[in-house]
């Protein structure tokens with residue numbers, strides 16, 4: 001619909017950027033930190049591990065100065081579970097102090113901290129003890145961890161995020177501590193048990209947050225890839241709707257309504273992977289909905305119906321090209337892709353915002369959005385016009401949504417500074433600030449502002465007037 005647009009973003013709009021602890025901090029053997037499950041994963045050949053990352057653990061003060069200069073009014077980061085509770089049970093004071101200093105520096109700099117409680121970093125000790133999320137004991141340990149954060153930082157942190165992309169997390173075995181050999185039916189059943197336990201844990205933490213921190217707001221984080229039907233065949237539209245249900249909304253239905261949606265329930269029943277659930281847990285979820293929804297958006301998908309008529313298991317890949325009997329991913333001539341084959345479709349962000357609001361009627365924060373690219377350092381400069389183009393077009397869609405009346409109250413580019421990409425190491429960079437290192441050579445780890453840094457600074461100062 002053609003419509004009138006706001007001239008600038010509202011005064012209280014949060015212009016932010018984000019990171020996660022294991023991707024940015026490094027110092028994994030320092031400060032009494034324990035071992036997280038993914039610390040043990042052998043990186044792909046030629047790709048770095050997380051041991052030094054961007055060295056934020058030692059340079060956070062310098063990094064916050066750069067945030068301040070950029071004009072960020074909010075910063076999203078995660079707290080490493082194993083810095084706070086190295087063995088999953090006992091508090092490590094050094095870990096508490098580290099985040100205390102970080103949060104203090106942020107608030108002193110006028111930057112609103114927004115904390116992800118659990119971003120892909122699970123204590124190995126809890127996997128060894130009771131198989132992590134497969135056991136109900138995991139719920140209490142997560143609640144205990146969150147309670148420690150609320151009591152130590154709740155005076156300064158008012159926005160909390162429960163679990164980063166639970167929908168994707170369950171497809172990356174090493175991040176939840178499932179052995180790599182676990183496959184097939186066993187994997188799928190266990191993933192559903194872990195999913196259920198995480199939903200119960202998130203509901204308990206939502207309840208606790210509201211009890212412990214007056215006025216605090218808390219949300220789950222979803223990574224939707226809103227589907228466009230591959231053709232005008234009605235079955236492609238149905239397959240697109242089912243794709244959205246099975247890849248994203250199944251989780252929000254549990255978080256926001258305490259319900260398994262019909263399509264998701266049937267999917268689980270037909271494959272004999274429906275987890276054991278109980279009425280008290282479902283009531284707990286229903287009674288403790290989030291205050292808002294956090295959306296990580298990178299790409300959309302184009303979906304066609306899968307013509308194979310059979311009930312099949314999905315497997316543990318994050319991106320499957322076909323869910324047999326349901327949908328398959330199709331090409332779309334209108335949508336370009338990144339160097340890593342991720343679709344670039346800013347309109348997809350608008351579709352996600354409209355769909356999520358229409359379904360849940362909750363305010364939204366865009367907590368991740370950005371472009372992974374091979375940046376080149378040339379004569380001390382990084383000319384990343386492709387990133388400026390990507391972010392400005394996505395932010396423009398957010399402006400459009402706000403103009404239409406959708407309650408989006410902040411945008412966090414991924415990422416503030418270069419960090420170690422989950423699967424691609426330092427090759428795939430996302431930051432406004434370049435970190436002078438590569439996979440094999442730590443160089444001097446110095447910070448260099450990219451062209452996109454200056455562009456975002458101007459955009460924030462003008463409150464998005466040019467978008």
Ligand code: BGP
Nearest residue numbers: 020164165372420421422423428
């Ligand atoms: C999101 C994660 C981030 C980040 C981002 C980019 O799913 O929440 O932690 O990794 O994706 O992904 P990648 O580094 O694989 O390009």
